[in-house]
Amino acid sequence: MGDTGDGSYTTLFGYAWAAVLDRVERRFRLFQAQVPGEGPWALNDPRGPEVAVWVEVEVPPLPHPVEEVAHMGLAFDQAARHVVVYEYQGQVWIRQWDPVSQNYVMRGPFPGVDPVVLNDAVVGYFPPDSDVLVWHLSPDRTTLMQRAQRHLYATAHVVQTFAEPVVLDQAVALPYQIELLGSLVSALDATGYALRSELYPVYLNDTLGQAALAPPSEGAYIPVVITQDLGTDLLGTATLSAPTTGAYIPVVIVLDLGMEALGQAQLAAPTTGAYVPVVLVYDLGMDVLGQAQLSAPTTGAYALVVVVVDTTTWPGYTSPDALGTATFSAPTTGVYEPA
Secondary structure, X not given: OOOOOOOOHHHHHOEOEEEEEEOOOOEEEEEEEEEOOOEEOEOOOOOOHHXXXXXXXXXXXXXXXXXXXXXXXXXXXXXXXXXXXXXXXXEEEEEEEEOOOOEEEEEEEEEOEEXXXXXXXXXXXXXXXXXXXXXXXXXXXXXXXXXXXXXXXXXXXXXXXXXXXXXXXXXXXEOOEXXXXXXXXXXXXXXXXXXXXXXXXXXXXXXXXXXXXOOOOOOOEOOEEEEEEOOOOOEEEEEEEOOOOOOEOOEEEEEXXXXXXXXXXXXXXXXXXXXXXXXXXEEOOOOEEEEEEEEOOOOOEEOOEEEEEOOOOOOOOOOOOEEEEEEEEOOOOOEEOOO
């Protein structure tokens, strides 16, 4: 607890913890999986969990009667301190570590029910850009809201509204995506709803020779985000092939080329269906963008395309940097809006 070590993902999020509302002893209890005689048990320990036992870790008591606390959730922040969320008398309370006072403090109460919590580092696998997120329902159970630790949980962002009351059961960490699961109050035993976040960016730390993304052959194709800081390395080619049918929603490619060049960037549009925003951002630095080509779909709606090139080193386009060629082919049929 409180030991950030080298700050890596494995150090901060590579161990097992469990929180318990002990109704018998009437107190909040926190446990860590440890190997006797060795210390904390790592999730990647090849010996498996059989070598570990649960060891209680001393933590301050909660300020409310345990027998009246409901829907408790547990996560850890970037300071390696636990965060506890729970519902008490129709309000949401959050306990977090305050680095200024060096004590645990309470945030709230916030009107709402069914709080859940997750550190999105276990989703995006990148602790420097992570945050502890809390979701809960409004008192009437028709609005789902999100709060973030970087805002001290004070700001509620509406995520979803429902036509009838629901319950919020859990937040699940998927690879590069968060899933929130719940049920309808009118049918608690039946499958209710599953909400997924947009995809988190994938950070590439080494040379990317070629990048290819093959979409599904049918159905909906939702946001793709590729973030690449090339530094002194080179991105050879980047190719994105669109699906042949269905919906194709935002694609964002951010390239910080540093001191190197982007050879070619090609994006092939779908042949049918809807094609929504595509954003390409290039920070050219002192080098050249060889070619950038975007082929539009031949049918359907093409809503928005934005291409941003930073050539502000010198006034106008007389800088020592050069945009080799940029080709944009408009669709021949369908609806074509701002570009």
